[in-house]
Amino acid sequence: QRIGNLLSCSRDMPTPALSFEFIPPRTEPMEQRLWQCIRRLAPLSPHFVSVTYGAGGSTQASTYATVLRLRRETDLVPAAHLTCVGATREEVDAVARRYWEAGVKHIVALRGDPPAGAVGYTPHPGGYAYASDLVPGLRRIADFDISVAAYPETHPAALSPEADLDNLKRKLDAGATRAITQYFFDASTCLRFLERCQSAGITAPIIPGIMPVSNYEHVARFSTLCGVTVPVWLTRLFEDTDGNLELRRIVASIVAVEQIRTLQTNGINEFHISTLNRADPTFAIAHILGLRTTGRCMSDNVADYSEQEETT
Ligand code: FAD
Numbered sequence: 286q287r288i289g290n291l292l293s294c295s296r297d298m299p300t301p302a303l304s305f306e307f308i309p310p311r312t313e314p315m316e317q318r319l320w321q322c323i324r325r326l327a328p329l330s331p332h333f334v335s336v337t338y339g340a341g342g343s344t345q346a347s348t349y350a351t352v353l354r355l356r357r358e359t360d361l362v363p364a365a366h367l368t369c370v371g372a373t374r375e376e377v378d379a380v381a382r383r384y385w386e387a388g389v390k391h392i393v394a395l396r397g398d399p400p401a402g403a404v405g406y407t408p409h410p411g412g413y414a415y416a417s418d419l420v421p422g423l424r425r426i427a428d429f430d431i432s433v434a435a436y437p438e439t440h441p442a443a444l445s446p447e448a449d450l451d452n453l454k455r456k457l458d459a460g461a462t463r464a465i466t467q468y469f470f471d472a473s474t475c476l477r478f479l480e481r482c483q484s485a486g487i488t489a490p491i492i493p494g495i496m497p498v499s500n501y502e503h504v505a506r507f508s509t510l511c512g513v514t515v516p517v518w519l520t521r522l523f524e525d526t527d528g529n530l531e532l533r534r535i536v537a538s539i540v541a542v543e544q545i546r547t548l549q550t551n552g553i554n555e556f557h558i559s560t561l562n563r564a565d566p567t568f569a570i571a572h573i574l575g576l577r578t579t580g581r582c583m584s585d586n587v588a589d590y591s592e593q594e595e596t597t
Contacts, residue, residue, distance in 0.1 A: 291299070293487070294447050295380050297497060298546065298549050298550075298574075298575070299549075299554060299575075300547065300574060300575035300576055301549060301554045301555060301556055301574055301575075302332045302554060302555040302556075303330050303331050303332065303555075303556055303557075303558060303571055303574070304332045304333045304334060304364075304492070304555075304556075304557045304558070305326055305331045305334045305335075305558050305560050305567060305575065306334070306335045306336075306337060306494075306557060306558065306559045306560060307319060307322070307323065307334060307335070307336050307351065307560055307562055308337050308561065308562050309336055309337065309338075309339065309344040309347035309348045309350075309351045310562075311344070311347065311352070315562070318562055319351070319562045321564070322562045323355070323359065323361075324562060325564035325568060326453075326560065326564055326567060326568060326571075327359055327361055328578035328579050329568070329571050329577075329578060329579075330576075330579050331361065331498055332362070332385075332555065333361070333362040333363070333364050333391055333394050333455075334355060334362070334363055334364065335360045335363070335364040335365070335366060335373050335391075335432075335501065335557075336351045336352050336355070336363065336364070336365060336366060336473050337366045338365075338366040338367055338368050338385065338395070338397070338399065340401075341368070341370055341371045341397060341398075341400050342370070342371060342372055342397070344367055344550055345380065348365060348366065349365070349380070349383070349384075349553075352364075352365045352384070352389055353387055353389070353569070356387060356388055356389055362391060363389055363391065364389075364391035364392065364393050364430075364432065365384050365389055365392055365393070365397060365418060365421075366392075366393040367380060367381065367384075367392050367393065367394060367395065367419075367488075367493070368395045368396060368415035369394075369395075369396055369397065369409075369412055369414075369415075369416070369418070369419045369422075370397030370398065370399065370409070370412075371397070371409055371412070371538070372394070372409060372412055372413040373409060373412050374411060374412055374413055374422060374575060375380045375411075375420065377412070377413060377422065378422065378426060380539075381422075381423055381426050381427075381429070381431065381463060381508075382427075385427040385429070390427075390428075390430055391429065391430040391431075391432070392429050392430075392431055392432070392455075393431075393432045393433070393434075393465065393484045394418055394419045394420050394423055394431050394432070394433055394461065395415050395419075395433070395434055396413075396414075396415050396416045396419070405442075406442060414432065414517025416433055416451070416452075416456055417456045417459055417503075419453040420433065420456050420459040420461050421459045421460060422458050422537055424459070424460040430462050431460060431461040431462055432462065432463050432464065432465050432492075433453070433456040433457070433461040433463075433464050433465075434463060434464065434465060434466075434467065434476075435453050435464035435465065435466045436449055436453075436466065436467045436471055436478075436512070437466050437467060437469045437474050437477075437478035437489055438467070438469060438474060438478075438513055438514060439512065439514050440452075440467075440512065441510075441512035442566055446481075450481060450482070450485050450487075451485075453482070453487065454486070454487055457487060457489045460489075462489065463489050463490040463491070463492060464489065464490075464492065465491075465492045465494050465557045466478070466491060466492065466493050466494045466557075467494055467511065467512075467513060468494045468495060468496035468513060468559065469493075469513060469514075470513070470514065470515065470516050470519050470540070470544070471514070471516055472544045472547035472548050473542075473547075474514070474572050475493050475548060476548070476551055477540075478491075479491055479553070489495065490555065491500075492556060492557045493544075493545075493548055493553060493556050494529040494556075494557050494558075494559065495541050495544060495545060495556050495557065495558045495559070495570075496541075496558075496559045497534075497537040497538060497540070497541045497558065497559070497561075497566040497567065498519070498537050498540065499530065499533040499534050499537040499563070499566060500525070500533075501519070501520075501523035501533070502538070505520070518578065519540065522536050522540065531588050533563060534569075537566050537575070538570050539570040541558070541566070541570045542570055542574065543579060545570070545574060558570065558571075575592055
């Protein structure tokens with residue numbers, strides 16, 4: 286029944302706009318893997334591609350280097366994630382200025398998480414306290430295109446769902462152009478959230494974040510930390526899949542496509558996919574959704590990539 290829905294939807298649906306998220310590499314082999322992934326996905330002409338910022342700014346140099354290389358060596362539009370936790374305003378501003386001067390105009394502006402082991406979040410005394418402070422700070426520097434984070438299931442540290450929605454509104458009112466959501470598994474969770482945004486008078490685009498899950502155990506643990514519900518049906522789909530990476534990837538792609546198709550039937554047509562630097566699931570998802578390659582910068586070494594992928 287589910288597959289039937291997916292295929293019948295595919296006949297009438299418009300091709301959605303996709304953007305992709307990459308993780309900055311920490312080692313040379315990871316860097317090679319990332320660039321094989323980028324070369325494979327680039328011909329799908331994503332709307333933009335973003336590069337995350339390690340917890341507490343720990344990957345600052347690698348994020349910066351990756352974003353600049355994207356700008357230099359591809360015709361993709363790069364977006365740099367930038368967090369303000371644990372840094373002074375001057376430090377954050379300096380990073381933002383370097384991006385602007387290098388022609389990088391899209392920032393994903395985030396507060397970031399407190400370091401592991403910290404009890405709660407304490408703003409840096411000389412820093413931007415929240416993302417809603419960072420957004421106007423970036424605006425003062427240059428006319429950045431700014432994305433911010435949104436939480437369909439409410440950020441775990443928010444005082445209430447209403448306070449969290451007010452916070453989102455503050456970030457958009459301060460000059461952010463769009464929000465990208467935390468991932469979720471039940472499309473209905475996202476739809477209810479979008480309705481709440483609409484009722485709160487939010488008109489900026491809210492782009493659903495899609496996480497194709499092949500390492501179920503890792504994602505289940507991570508989801509507990511960031512307040513994302515892992516539905517029983519997802520757990521059941523990954524039963525008896527230990528060690529069968531190919532099966533897990535097929536499951537991951539089907540789940541993601543079904544999420545996206547359900548949202549498309551409700552009029553949503555733009556999605557941000559966390560690639561986790563693995564090309565195959567994202568490529569399969571994009572293909573089923575109707576995206577085709579444009580022939581630009583295809584990898585000369587795509588086959589090797591699949592064999593090298595780690596088992597996460
Ligand atoms: P904020 O919008 O500042 O909100 C943080 C919390 O504070 C919320 O609970 C909010 O309700 C509350 N709050 C806001 N203002 C106030 C106030 N004035 N008083 C009291 N409470 C307030 N993390 C990384 O480290 N690197 C990344 O690259 C990264 N990318 C992400 C991309 C997306 C799409 C998403 C959804 C998250 C990402 N994160 C990343 C995680 C993010 O940094 C954490 O979720 C972090 O805890 C919150 O960041 P934020 O920008 O949403 O914070």
